[in-house]
Amino acid sequence: MNQRVWSFLVPLLSVIVALIIASFVILMIGKNPITAYAALVRGALGSKMAIASTIVKTTPLILTGLAVGFGFRAGLFNIGAEGQMIMGAMAATAFAINVGWMPAVLAIPLTMLVGMLAGAGYASIAGFLKAKTGAHEVVTTIMLNWIADYFSSYVVTVPMGVGFGTPKSPEIASSAKLPPLMVVQATELTSGIIVAVLAAVFIKILLDKTSKGYELKAAGFNPYAAEYGGIKLAENIVLAMAISGALAGLAGTLEVMGVHHRFLGTLSGGKGFDGISIALIGQNNPIGIIFAALLMGALRNGSNEMQFVGVPKHIIMIVQAIIIFLVAADRIVRTIFLRKKVAK
Amino acid sequence: MKRLLVLSLIVALSVFAMAFKVIMVTDVGGLGDKSFNDGTWEGIVRAAEEIGAEHKVIQSYEQADYIPNLTRAAQEADVVFAVGFMMTDALFKVAKQFPNVYFVGIDIVPPEGTSLPNVLCYIFKEEHAGFYAGYIAAAMTSTGKIGFVGGIPIPPVERFRYGYEAGAKIYSTLHKKKVDILRGYTNDFEDPKKGKDLTMAQYAQGADIVFLAAGACGNGGIEAAKEKMVALVGSDKLVDIIDYVVKNNKGFFAIGVDVDQDYMAPGVVLCSAMKGISMASYYGVKSAWDGTFEGGLKVLGVKEDGAGVSPMKYTKGMIPNRVIAELEYLTKLIKDGKLVIPDTEDALKAFQVPAISFPF
Numbered sequence: 076m077n078q079r080v081w082s083f084l085v086p087l088l089s090v091i092v093a094l095i096i097a098s099f100v101i102l103m104i105g106k107n108p109i110t111a112y113a114a115l116v117r118g119a120l121g122s123k124m125a126i127a128s129t130i131v132k133t134t135p136l137i138l139t140g141l142a143v144g145f146g147f148r149a150g151l152f153n154i155g156a157e158g159q160m161i162m163g164a165m166a167a168t169a170f171a172i173n174v175g176w177m178p179a180v181l182a183i184p185l186t187m188l189v190g191m192l193a194g195a196g197y198a199s200i201a202g203f204l205k206a207k208t209g210a211h212e213v214v215t216t217i218m219l220n221w222i223a224d225y226f227s228s229y230v231v232t233v234p235m236g237v238g239f240g241t242p243k244s245p246e247i248a249s250s251a252k253l254p255p256l257m258v259v260q261a262t263e264l265t266s267g268i269i270v271a272v273l274a275a276v277f278i279k280i281l282l283d284k285t286s287k288g289y290e291l292k293a294a295g296f297n298p299y300a301a302e303y304g305g306i307k308l309a310e311n312i313v314l315a316m317a318i319s320g321a322l323a324g325l326a327g328t329l330e331v332m333g334v335h336h337r338f339l340g341t342l343s344g345g346k347g348f349d350g351i352s353i354a355l356i357g358q359n360n361p362i363g364i365i366f367a368a369l370l371m372g373a374l375r376n377g378s379n380e381m382q383f384v385g386v387p388k389h390i391i392m393i394v395q396a397i398i399i400f401l402v403a404a405d406r407i408v409r410t411i412f413l414r415k416k417v418a419k
Numbered sequence: 420m421k422r423l424l425v426l427s428l429i430v431a432l433s434v435f436a437m438a439f440k441v442i443m444v445t446d447v448g449g450l451g452d453k454s455f456n457d458g459t460w461e462g463i464v465r466a467a468e469e470i471g472a473e474h475k476v477i478q479s480y481e482q483a484d485y486i487p488n489l490t491r492a493a494q495e496a497d498v499v500f501a502v503g504f505m506m507t508d509a510l511f512k513v514a515k516q517f518p519n520v521y522f523v524g525i526d527i528v529p530p531e532g533t534s535l536p537n538v539l540c541y542i543f544k545e546e547h548a549g550f551y552a553g554y555i556a557a558a559m560t561s562t563g564k565i566g567f568v569g570g571i572p573i574p575p576v577e578r579f580r581y582g583y584e585a586g587a588k589i590y591s592t593l594h595k596k597k598v599d600i601l602r603g604y605t606n607d608f609e610d611p612k613k614g615k616d617l618t619m620a621q622y623a624q625g626a627d628i629v630f631l632a633a634g635a636c637g638n639g640g641i642e643a644a645k646e647k648m649v650a651l652v653g654s655d656k657l658v659d660i661i662d663y664v665v666k667n668n669k670g671f672f673a674i675g676v677d678v679d680q681d682y683m684a685p686g687v688v689l690c691s692a693m694k695g696i697s698m699a700s701y702y703g704v705k706s707a708w709d710g711t712f713e714g715g716l717k718v719l720g721v722k723e724d725g726a727g728v729s730p731m732k733y734t735k736g737m738i739p740n741r742v743i744a745e746l747e748y749l750t751k752l753i754k755d756g757k758l759v760i761p762d763t764e765d766a767l768k769a770f771q772v773p774a775i776s777f778p779f
Contacts, residue, residue: 118491128487228606232572242573261486261512334483340571341505344447344481375480379488382477383495 081405082358088412089356089401090370090394097394101386111386118380119373125380127257127264131334133372135160137271138326139350140357140364141278142319147359148282149315150295155201155216156323157347158223159194163324164331165227166193168338169235171247171331182250187270187328194324195317197223202316206309212316220347231340244338253333265333272365274322279361281318291315323347352399371395439472441704442492444485446503448608449478452635454677455608455696459502459525461678462700470708472497485509493517498707500700501527504573514538521712523703525696526575529716536714539706541699544720545575546582546760547753548692549630551728551746552674553586555690556628557598558742561669566601566621566629568640570608579632579676579692581767582760589749589758592772601626604633611639618643622671628689630674637676638683644673645684657733660686664737675729685733695725722754748777 098108119129139156146153153159167190174182201215228242235244255263282288293301294311302308330342353371357364378391441463445456460476467474475496477488485501486509492499493513497520501510504526514522514535524540556565567583569576584600591598601621605613614636618629622643629644631637648671649655652663664670664686675681675691682688699719706712719725728746731738752758752775761767 124487124490128483132483225606228571242571260490260516261509262490330483339482341447341482344483346481376487378480379477379484379491383475383491385475388478388480 082360082363084412085405086356086358086363086367086370086398086402089398089405092401093394093397096397097390100393101390104386106384106386110384111381111390114380114384114386115374115377115391117377118383119377121380122259123257124259124262125376127259127262129369129373129376130264130268131262131372132376133369134265134267134271134333135326135330135346136349136353136368136371137268137275137365138322138329139347140353140368141275141350141361142322142326142347143350144354144357144359144361144364145278145282145322146315146319147354148295149291149311149319150298151202151205151312151315151319152213153198153201153216153316153319153323154213154351155198155219155320155347156326156350157343157345158216158220159198159320159323160327160330160343160347161223161227162197162327163190163194163320164327164342165230165338166190166324167328168244168247168331171251172245173248174251175248177248177250179250179254182248183253183332186247186251186332187325190324190328190331191321192324194327195321198316198320198323199313202313205316206312227338227342228340231338235338242340246337247331251332252336253329255333263334265329267329267333270325270329274325275361275365278318278322282361287314323350326350352395355399356402358402439470439498439708440496441467441472441474441498441500442477442496443475443500443502443700444477444488444492444506445479446505446608447479447481448503448634450476452608453638453680453683454634454675455526455694456502456634458678458694458696459500459700462697462702463500463704465697466701466704466708470705472704472708479506482509486513489513490516493520493522497521498523498704500525500703503527504575511535511538521707523700523707525699525703534714537712538714539703539712540716541696541703541725542716542718543575543694543696543699543725544582544718544760544762545578545632545692545694545726546585546762547721547726548676548694548728549579549582549584549632550586550589550749550753550760551582552579552630552690552692553583553588554590554746554749555586555728555738555742556583556630556672556674557587557590557596558594559672559689559738560598560626560628562625562627563597564599564601564624564626566618566624566626567603568614568617568621568629568631568633568637569602569604570633570636571606572604576604576632577764578762579630581762581764583630583632583692584767585760585770588770589772589775593745593775605636607636608634609636611635611637611642613639615639615643618673619647622647627669628672628674630676630692632676632692634677637673637680641673641675641680641683641688644671645687647671648684648687657686661734661736670737679729681729681732681734686737689734689738690731691729693727693729695719695723695727698724720753721750744779745777748779749775 231242257264357367378388618640631640672689
């Protein structure tokens with residue numbers, strides 16, 4: 076079977092299988108799966124507000140998915156998207172608070188740039204350590220996550236903390252806020268989604284159409300062969316980590332510019348880690364990642380509505396886990412599918 | 420299609436059939452924390468059952484969920500509870516859109532300059548509850564070191580700490596006992612593992628009593644205390660623990676938070692620093708029901724029964740009667756305004772123990 080069709084079919088079938096398995100769990104807790112899934116769909120796509128919330132949730136997931144997916148393609152397992160996202164968001168906030176005098180045309184792209192640079196810089200530490208000392212990026216990025224986590228807790232409670240309420244920074248200048256595409260009551264759909272999709276397209280072009288992308292992929296595919304072929308490994312490792320970090324940093328930055336308009340202590344909320352599963356479901360393909368993120372965003376958002384019919388939202392975590400399991404073990408799906416075909 | 424039609428009909432009907440509905444939207448923690456969220460929920464359930472109202476909990480997954488969840492809740496309910504300090508901004512954004520729905524914020528202070536007639540906020544003088552914890556801990560420590568494990572250092576958690584430190588200071592000044600305080604934060608309210616690790620670390624540093632102001636993280640701290648105590652006593656029976664503590668004058672203790680957590684490890688949880696959360700949520704529902712709802716901010720302390728200490732059902736026998744009597748007396752001083760427990764970092768630094776002479 077055509078590889079391209081497969082990479083599309085596997086996640087799709089996995090979702091269906093996962094929903095079927097989870098429906099048994101819903102039955103087991105004494106609820107009706109049909110009611111639950113109806114609520115899920117209604118909550119994810121059933122109203123203007125639902126769609127807006129789904130897209131809001133999808134936006135950062137696309138970028139962290141891209142960050143991890145891009146790393147995978149270059150042979151790097153970047154578990155640090157969480158930390159890079161925090162650092163990006165924090166730097167962008169520090170910058171955006173002070174740009175009230177700048178017009179939006181300048182403030183918006185500059186804030187994004189600052190956030191991306193911070194994410195890139197932070198990820199480069201891990202890249203540099205790998206290139207110079209061989210320290211594995213899985214270990215270093217996990218450690219860097221903790222540093223970012225605690226550092227940000229400190230920043231929002233002491234130097235940048237304001238007011239009574241959630242540990243938070245002051246609001247960013249209005250010229251640095253992303254204009255909303257749509258406002259439904261208190262829910263704002265930000266234009267961040269456009270940036271996220273453009274980033275995916277950019278990464279797609281970078282990987283598939285440029286010689287640098289070819290180098291990065293080659294280094295990821297077989298580092299020894301790549302090095303033999305004259306590709307500088309060290310340089311490519313640092314660059315790949317930097318690009319990956321920039322994407323994660325952008326995820327955090329867009330959350331600040333478009334959703335919260337300030338830095339909050341728990342802004343990342345595990346989205347960096349979600350990037351890993353999204354990259355997996357999206358098969359590390361930038362366009363696939365957009366859909367994987369949308370799926371995840373829709374499931375998450377819809378699960379809020381599921382609670383209104385009495386089904387705990389943790390069901391969605393089960394669904395998510397099964398999807399990841401099935402995609403990761405796509406041979407299982409393949410076998411089931413082929414058997415069926417033979418039986419026909 | 421038919422099924423969908425029937426389904427939406429049922430949903431529509433059930434919406435009309437409901438008279439009065441209360442929905443509580445929690446932070447990421449959710450029910451089952453055995454402290455803050457469960458305490459609020461208990462008050463809601465009690466009030467809702469009295470008036471026959473429907474009640475529901477919606478849990479948030481992340482901060483981006485606050486607004487959609489509160490909005491959805493407001494579309495359906497008559498009273499919406501926003502539980503937890505983190506939801507401050509979202510609550511006021513959403514409440515503005517639904518002037519006909521009552522909102523109750525627990526642990527939430529209206530942001531400066533905002534006041535909505537349909538939003539009632541409750542906060543508590545945690546420092547009062549913390550004071551009891553600190554005083555009892557200082558009285559009971561045999562190592563001269565007591566610990567504090569906080570969740571995220573948000574103001575309510577910090578107020579617990581101010582009161583705790585002040586309480587310990589009052590005891591140590593009045594009784595000339597040297598008491599050191601270890602401080603740590605889990606930066607989290609959900610993961611019991613983090614609470615357990617930090618509590619264990621403080622025991623290792625010489626503390627023998629740890630106050631856990633960390634939501635569900637604290638449950639892990641209680642577990643840690645229980646493990647240490649059982650290892651020390653060689654039994655997990657309450658009588659054995661009491662015998663051991665009374666005879667040897669030492670042990671490992673935890674202090675619970677928000678609600679009465681003494682039952683979670685009888686004899687090991689020395690006492691609990693309680694907030695009147697369930698009382699606040701109870702009155703929140705009742706006032707909306709009987710039409711006496713008034714927006715604004717209510718601060719509940721010892722005087723208003725909004726803060727206090729658990730009845731110490733299991734541990735009262737270990738704590739000297741004198742300490743209990745002193746606490747009674749000090750409670751009266753706080754109620755009369757003669758003893759002011761610090762509620763900010765600066766006030767804590769400046770805090771001097773007033774001259775107190777017990778009449779006994």
